[in-house]
Amino acid sequence: MKNLIVGILAVLVLLFVFGASPLYVVDVTQSAIVVELGKPVRTVTVPGLYVKTPFIQDVTYFDKRLLDYDSAPQDVITQDKKTLVIDNFAKWRITDPLKVYQAFQSQAGALRRLDDIIYSELRVEVGRHDLSEIVSQTRSDIMHIVTERANEKASAYGIAIDDVRIKRADLPEQNEKNVFARMQAERERQAKQYRAEGDEEAQKIRSEAERDREIILAEAYKAAEQLRGGGDAEAFRIYANAYRQDPKFFELTRYMEAYKKSLAKDTSVILSLDSEFLRLFKQP
Structure with missing residues (x-):
């Protein structure tokens, strides 16, 4: 009996050494499909330690948890024939590991099929909308x-898709350059329009200011002329009154003012003796 036990232990050790252990462990986050000669014979969903037949049976594991799917950016054509580079992601679960194994033999194969399903549905639906709607309205x-729709197709393979989202939607590089050039041209056009409107408004303001200036100057000149005329009239009136009161004294005053203005310092004047300008000097 002791020899039998030793023999069994020796066989188990050899199996472990050669990678053919009869034991396998199913984690709480996993489901397992036991495959015998390429055919699935058992599905294990309860965590624990299990036994399989070495060299004949193999175990394929599938994750029970909510999984992330992050695709590579791909080109999609919109309804208005614009190209978008869409980077999307999804949340998915394996609901039936047996169906997944029968269809893809592994979780990696299921992920590749999932990528095809989501991209196909995304391409179809984006193709029904214009670029402006996708960017601002209907995302x-x-x-x-x-x-x-992707969940309906994936359910046939034992997969549930909980959510699909667009992480980023960009224009191709060449389109970005064209859009930037159009935006730059549009901004330049608006800038020229604003400058033209500003020049027009400035010219209007300058014209109004020039008109107001001319009006103010004209009114000032009119007022000055009126004041000057009034002053001259008042002076003439004063002169006339003074002349009427004493004509000879007025005449003497006028001659003295004339002499003061004409005979300034260091001034030489040549006149004849009978000049009217010297009339006062000849009188006694």
Whole structure:
């Protein structure tokens, strides 16, 4: 009996050494499919330690948890024939590991099929909308529809898709350059329009200011002429009154003012003796 036990232990050790252990462990986060000669014979969903037949049976594991799917950016054509580079992601689960194994033999194969399903539905739905709608209006509606249709197709393979989202939607590099050039041209056009409107408004303001200036100058000149005329009239009136009161004294005053203005310092004047200008000097 002791020899039998030793023999069994020796066989188990050899199996472990050669990678053919009869034991396998199913984690709480996993499901397992036991495959015998390429054919699935048992599905294990309860965590624990299990036994399989070495060299004949093999175990394939599938994750029970909610999984992330992050695709590579791919080109999609919109309804208005614009190209978008869309980077999307999804949340998915394996609901039936047996169906997944029968269809893809591994979780990696299921992920590749999932990529095809989501991209196909995304391309179809984006192709029904214009670029402006996708960017600003209907993105959430598009994602809801893509999630529902992709989940319907994936359910046939034992996969549930909980959510699909667009992480980023960009224009191709060449389109970005063209859009930037159009935006730059549009901004330059607007700048020219604003400058032209500003020049027009400035010219209007300058014209109004020049007109106001001319009006103010004209009114000032008119007022000055009126004041000057009034002053001259008052002076003539004063002169006339003074002349009427004493004509000879007035005449003497006028001659003295004339002498003062004409005979300034260091001034030489040549006049004849009978000049009217010297009349006062000849009188006694």
